[in-house]
Amino acid sequence: xxxxIQAKGIELNQEVKDYLNKKITHLEKFTLGSxxxxxxxxxxxKTTNHHKKGEIFKAxxxxxxxxxxxxxxxxxxxxxxxxxxxxxxLERKIIQSKSRTNAxxxxxxxxxxxxxxxxxxxxxxxxxx
Numbered sequence: 001x002x003x004x005i006q007a008k009g010i011e012l013n014q015e016v017k018d019y020l021n022k023k024i025t026h027l028e029k030f031t032l033g034s035x036x037x038x039x040x041x042x043x044x045x046k047t048t049n050h051h052k053k054g055e056i057f058k059a060x061x062x063x064x065x066x067x068x069x070x071x072x073x074x075x076x077x078x079x080x081x082x083x084x085x086x087x088x089x090l091e092r093k094i095i096q097s098k099s100r101t102n103a104x105x106x107x108x109x110x111x112x113x114x115x116x117x118x119x120x121x122x123x124x125x126x127x128x129x
Contacts, residue, residue, distance in 0.1 A: 001028045001038045008045035010057070016044070016079060023087040024061070030094045031065045038065035042086075044079060061086045063094075070094060 003024055005017060024040050031038040041062045046055060058075045059082035070093045074085035 001025060001031070001040065003040045003042065006041075006043045008043065010044060010046045010079075012044065016083075019080060020044075020083050023083055024063075026087065027063065027090055027094065030091065030098070031063075036066050038063060044082075047075060057082045059083050059086045061090060063090055068094075068097060070097075 001024070003021060005012065005020060020042060024042065027040075028038065043058075043060045045058045045060075047058045048056070054077060056075055056077060057079040058073070059079070060073045061071070063070050070090055072086040072089035072093070074082045074089065076082040076085060
């Protein structure tokens with residue numbers, strides 16, 4: 001897994017880098033089925049909105065592997081909380097996508113099996129009878 005980290009408006013120390021690497025490499029187990037290596041582009045920045053007081057940190061992450069691309073953004077008062085939020089969001093999106101893909105595959109396989117048995121006259125490639 002290749003991780004690219006950028007910081008805008010803040011100084012990126014080793015503690016934050018290690019924490020981000022630890023959280024992002026946790027997602028590697030969900031990308032193991034892909035033939036290509038996963039590429040993660042993470043950006044940490046400090047935002048200043050006039051509606052919010054204090055330091056607000058923004059964390060963004062893009063992860064791409066194979067043909068899949070996922071994006072997460074989080075704004076929190078602590079940089080570590082923002083990193084946790086994007087990790088949870090990316091994990092949820094990857095799991096949801098995998099379960100959707102598996103469900104479509106199983107549904108198509110059932111249709112082909114019925115057609116092979118002669119129980120259905122439906123053509124699985126055109127979805128017509």
